[in-house]
Amino acid sequence: MAERTRLPETPEPMHRWEATDGVLLAGDVWGDPEGPLVLLQHGGGQTRHAWKGAGEALGAAGYHAIAFDARGHGDSGWSPDGLYDQDHMIADLVALIDRLGGKRPVLVGASMGGGVSLGAIGEDHVDATALVLVDIAPQIEREGAARIMAFMQQRPEGFDTLEEVAEAIASYQPHRKRPRTLDGLAKNLRLAEDGRYHWHWDPAFLSRPRDLKKRTDRLQACAQRLTLPTLLVRGGLSDVLSEDGAQAFLRSCPHSEYVNVTDAAHMVAGDRNDIFSDAVIEFLSRNVPVDGEPVQAPHETHPHHEGPEGDLNDVP
Numbered sequence: 001m002a003e004r005t006r007l008p009e010t011p012e013p014m015h016r017w018e019a020t021d022g023v024l025l026a027g028d029v030w031g032d033p034e035g036p037l038v039l040l041q042h043g044g045g046q047t048r049h050a051w052k053g054a055g056e057a058l059g060a061a062g063y064h065a066i067a068f069d070a071r072g073h074g075d076s077g078w079s080p081d082g083l084y085d086q087d088h089m090i091a092d093l094v095a096l097i098d099r100l101g102g103k104r105p106v107l108v109g110a111s112m113g114g115g116v117s118l119g120a121i122g123e124d125h126v127d128a129t130a131l132v133l134v135d136i137a138p139q140i141e142r143e144g145a146a147r148i149m150a151f152m153q154q155r156p157e158g159f160d161t162l163e164e165v166a167e168a169i170a171s172y173q174p175h176r177k178r179p180r181t182l183d184g185l186a187k188n189l190r191l192a193e194d195g196r197y198h199w200h201w202d203p204a205f206l207s208r209p210r211d212l213k214k215r216t217d218r219l220q221a222c223a224q225r226l227t228l229p230t231l232l233v234r235g236g237l238s239d240v241l242s243e244d245g246a247q248a249f250l251r252s253c254p255h256s257e258y259v260n261v262t263d264a265a266h267m268v269a270g271d272r273n274d275i276f277s278d279a280v281i282e283f284l285s286r287n288v289p290v291d292g293e294p295v296q297a298p299h300e301t302h303p304h305h306e307g308p309e310g311d312l313n314d315v316p
Contacts, residue, residue: 004198006075009186011049013075017068017099019092021083026075027068028052030059036129036288037105039093040067041113043136043267045152045201047074049187050110053273054280061281062290063106068096070113072202074187082204089116090125097126106288108280110134110269111240115219122222129288130229132280135241135266137232137249138219142212144239144266147172153206158196165189165197175237175265223252229287230255233279235271236262257283 013026028048038058040051051067058065069076071092072084079088093116097105107128109117114136120126151172159165162182169185170178189197230253234246243260250256259279264271 004190004192006190006200007186009183010075011187013048013069015066017096019071019095020088021079021081023071023077023079023092025068025071025077025092025096027066028055030055030065031061031063032059033064035062035064035290036284036292037100037103038063038065038284039096039105039107040065041093041107041109041116042067042070042073043111043113044070044205045073045148045199046110046267047187047200049074050267050270051108054108054269054277057273057277057281058284061285063281063284066100070116072205074200078202079204082202082207084202084205084208086112086116086119090120090123093117093120094125104129106130106132106284108132108134109136111136111266115215118219118222118226121228122219122225128228130231130284131226132231132233132283133249134233134276135235135238135268137241137245138216138223138252139245139248140212140216140240141242141245144241145212147239148266149206152199152201156203158192158194158198160196162189162197173265173267176271220252223249226253226256229257229283231257231259231280231283233259233261233268233276235264235266235268236260237265237271238268240266 014028016024016026019025040055042048042050048067048069055065055067070089072078104127107117107121107126114133117131118133121128121131154168162185165185166182188200190200192198232246232249234241246258250258261268261272261275269276
């Protein structure tokens with residue numbers, strides 16, 4: 001971490017909170033602190049900035065929205081021991097909720113963040129009021145997950161110019177328009193001592209062990225335990241969550257609601273934030289309304305059930 005410097009154009013986080021292992025989580029906040037709490041968790045390789053538009057929309061609607069960088073990502077701290085399994089990320093989430101006063105939250109999670117949210121609720125680590133899963137479910141497509149990992153593992157030596165970074169992103173997301181300027185890339189990068197640009201995440205994040213079958217089995221068990229209001233949002237162009245995978249989740253959790261954003265890919269909120277934000281706010285207006293009864297901290301502690309042996313590892 002000390003060998004790489006955040007670029008000066010990177011927006012400063014609004015807040016920092018201590019999580020587990022002494023790791024500091026960096027986050028941004030929108031809306032009324034007295035409104036229902038909504039915690040936004042990004043996917044692997046992303047940052048809190050992926051939620052900026054959704055956070056602003058939720059805040060304007062009266063919710064207290066918080067997006068934070070996961071450990072090893074963005075402006076959050078790196079694990080001193082390279083611990084990036086999702087059990088540690090669940091522990092970070094629990095610690096953050098405690099730092100925020102223990103209010104029962106809505107959990108919104110994309111990809112990796114969705115796996116953290118599903119595991120946290122399904123194993124009774126977090127007493128949430130509602131769950132929104134964004135392009136993630138227990139059953140995912142191996143090819144799509146592999147494509148993400150291939151993108152993240154490219155150019156470990158770094159990039160010489162921002163133009164090279166922009167070209168790599170464009171090749172990975174050909175459905176998106178190229179930005180007119182390169183200024184927005186700063187929040188995705190760090191500058192090494194040799195002057196080369198590197199992705200913002202800790203390289204150790206990519207070397208964490210993965211077992212897709214264990215991940216699937218554990219998240220499937222969590223899905224079957226869900227009783228709270230749940231919304232699944234899929235990107236219609238996604239190669240990570242297929243329509244078959246979405247329907248399998250809906251069979252496991254039949255009370256869930258489902259939105260398919262036809263012209264969005266895996267990063268749904270980034271591709272079509274307007275449709276995504278409207279769908280989430282409409283769902284929350286019925287299930288966790290701003291003008292409803294205050295959402296208090298839980299009155300009793302729920303047991304922390306241990307999952308099957310192995311990490312709850314997710315695709316980025």
